[in-house]
Amino acid sequence: MGSKEDPYRVILTEKELPEAWYNIQADLPVPAPPPIHPATKEPCTADDLLPLFPVELVKQEVSRERYVEIPEPVRDVYKMYRPSPLHRAYRLEKELDTPARIFYKNESLSPAGSHKPNTAIAQAYYNKAEGVENITTETGAGQWGSALALGCKLFGINLRVYMVKISFQQKPYRRTMMEVWGATVFASPTDTTEAGRAVLAEDPDCPGSLGLAISEAVEACVTSDNTKYALGSVLNHVCMHQTIVGLEAKAQMEKIDEYPDVVIGCVGGGSNFSGLAFPFMKDKFEGTDVQAIAVEPVSCPTLTAGKYEYDFGDQAGTTPLLKMYTLGHKFIPSPIHAGGLRYHGDAPLLSLLVNEGYMDAVAYPQTEIFDAAMMFARTEGLIIAPETAHCVKYTIDEALRCRESGESKSLLFNLSGHGLLDLKGYEEYIAGNLVDYSR
């Protein structure tokens, strides 16, 4: 399969943009455990979710339909940056002197610089279609907040973002991006919610946390008129929107007569890797031999060291209980540069597939992933996000194993984001100041 004549980038035309997302819930080998209501301990009903999400997204959350049509207005926005290119990493292969063929799907070319707009645009559309005028959300380092700001601006929705205060202060440019796209950004904790005021009363200088920001965003949603809430990962509908990545990648590999032996992605909440991998998992359920590797930081080793059990999605313990790999919802991850991987849990669908043995997981320390990021920048040219560097590290290791074994495997990873707003991490690495953290 494949050849030395493969192009550097496999390009799809606008006409080849997928017309539907793939919903893996139609094909799961075992049923997905439902979310549980924290008070009743019964499976959540649609009524439990409708205060937070529009009807269509609640439907998608539990849908068993195999393909869900992408609405035309969403496709129109996708067409501003999609289909994204599939690259062959010839220069990295040469550097590693490996017989492996390395491919990556480049999601860093979206206006927000990551895969996040794939679901942000869809969520903004469905809210707008149901007459929602306002959305609240939280953001840590700002990737999700900026992607949703873009989506909301394009569909004419007002967005309020609760940004963890320490990031608000340390990452002013992510905040500026959100404001360029019209969002109102608060440093959380704020004095505009009960949850925020309670924390500020005890500690006026509290730097905030993602858990608290979620609590504020949810409270602001349920106490405001015509307002919904949006989440950037974890949930089923979010992972489904991201399958546009894997569907395109599959079509692109088919064009050059390739099929991956291994699909690889970094995992925080799980949406970018689910997006790449799920369309290939469909084949795996039918017997195709394809490995799926989720890569995470050793300092937040959800899949490699967590427990598969029901836990809250947020640190405050206010969301429905989700069956997932978790380090416990009170777990506070170390301040690694890969802020997007600092989450105590994982998407329930991805967790299920790991638990059933369809996917595997590995973990790396921060210094090793920056080694990989530097090699990638110096061969493939792209300065990648520290999150993405996790799956590049695994890809490099696997390619080196191929050099030992002589196997000519086909490796495919998701280049989920660029690192142009994460150069602080590179600066520390170059200066020799980067440290590792244990769990």
Next chain:
Amino acid sequence: MGSKEDPYRVILTEKELPEAWYNIQADLPVPAPPPIHPATKEPCTADDLLPLFPVELVKQEVSRERYVEIPEPVRDVYKMYRPSPLHRAYRLEKELDTPARIFYKNESLSPAGSHKPNTAIAQAYYNKAEGVENITTETGAGQWGSALALGCKLFGINLRVYMVKISFQQKPYRRTMMEVWGATVFASPTDTTEAGRAVLAEDPDCPGSLGLAISEAVEACVTSDNTKYALGSVLNHVCMHQTIVGLEAKAQMEKIDEYPDVVIGCVGGGSNFSGLAFPFMKDKFEGTDVQAIAVEPVSCPTLTAGKYEYDFGDQAGTTPLLKMYTLGHKFIPSPIHAGGLRYHGDAPLLSLLVNEGYMDAVAYPQTEIFDAAMMFARTEGLIIAPETAHCVKYTIDEALRCRESGESKSLLFNLSGHGLLDLKGYEEYIAGNLVDYSR
């Protein structure tokens, strides 16, 4: 021409990547005035330039060959990010309610985030092919330095960058980018050159200037073994390498049965606009009706208020004299955010075409170009460089004139770079702190 059915992005495949650059020197309606040696006042000879540049680039500087073949190793690197997409700005058109059709060539998707790698890669290749092991250059805000760092890393050349000290301190992330790609970056003035030491002796806290950084880079070149110097704009060979932009754009517009009525670009040294416009100027020489508009800041109004005369390329007055529009080589531009447009002169080839009436120029103040950048971000999604915002401002104004006149013009501009490392300017704009500067 064109239709409502045009795609959002016109995509070329790798096979459609141009095989040669277009050399406008073959078709000029009047001869280009040669560079003049500052001591002899005679036209420069190849011997004057060979201490600084490799033979092949010196040849290109004076070549009359219409098409210069792009070497295969350069095309191989181009293929990592080229051909770049041509976008139709449907959302901006709708916002402006204009009958104009707006297209932009997206050069912001290169690894360094601008058009600069188009020549950096070529220059690194020609140096390497002639056995050069080291290159020196200067950089202001860091766009050129980072592009050349990428090019040098990919071809295995050591790069020393003299970065204006005030930028070195204020823009640490551009410096980090250069270091990620292996360059050694100095804060200029340094104590490693005579030029630098002389300045430091008088003013140990001197913040540096582009002119001084050029002097240091040139001195470091001529006093080091096996070392050449590289320039990121102005010169003929640089503008020629950038014609890959216009050649692709022309092919892309042909695919949708379009031809621009107006081509538009921002101008600092002139390379990005020359790159887009020159292939269309070839048609104009043959009678085709196409307007070319160069856009510059009112605070550095080279083409709109400068004189067309021989002047030095650097502030220190050490380079050959170039016939160009200039504000005088001692002119110190105001500290606008569009650092790449802060140059006292312009490319001689572009200057010639403006002087002969083939191209026109307009100037805008900083606050107005940020108005345009904000509108662009909120419709087309992309956060553009302040430099690029200049041509977006003109495009918007022209589209509004079309609304008045009812003309359905086809407008094409060069989106020369993204603004992700320029968010400080957006932050000031949003905070209401952005100021205008006069000349």
